[in-house]
Amino acid sequence: RKLLFIILMMTQFKISNACDSDSLIGINDAKSVFKGTVLSVIRKDSDIVRYEIVFKVKKKIKGRIKGKRITVNVPCLLEMCCGIPFKEGDNYTIYTFIKNEMLYTSSCTESKRIE
Numbered sequence: 001r002k003l004l005f006i007i008l009m010m011t012q013f014k015i016s017n018a019c020d021s022d023s024l025i026g027i028n029d030a031k032s033v034f035k036g037t038v039l040s041v042i043r044k045d046s047d048i049v050r051y052e053i054v055f056k057v058k059k060k061i062k063g064r065i066k067g068k069r070i071t072v073n074v075p076c077l078l079e080m081c082c083g084i085p086f087k088e089g090d091n092y093t094i095y096t097f098i099k100n101e102m103l104y105t106s107s108c109t110e111s112k113r114i115e
Helices: 002-012
Strands: 033-045 049-062 069-074 091-095 097-099 102-104 112-114
Touching: 033 069, 049 091
Parallel strands: 069 102
Antiparallel strands: 033 049, 033 091, 049 069, 091 112, 097 102
């Protein structure tokens, strides 16, 4: 009975991230927007854990993007902690914002993988 109760309780809760779809950072609020391919994913441990994602820029949509490569940070690589599961070689449309004087993206933006 205890096992059945635990299973029922687990199915009642939906795992989601800390963002809701009404507060996503879109084109109007983004610092920059571009389409690009992930070249590398690098874990950086400093005061806080973060990941640096290096993109090859294929198309500039908004903002000042210098050169053909750009580095964008994410807090983690899981959606449940507002991250995006980036993979080298995949293509994305990225919406950025400034946090701690660095360029960031997260699942709280309209960033998405391009099929």
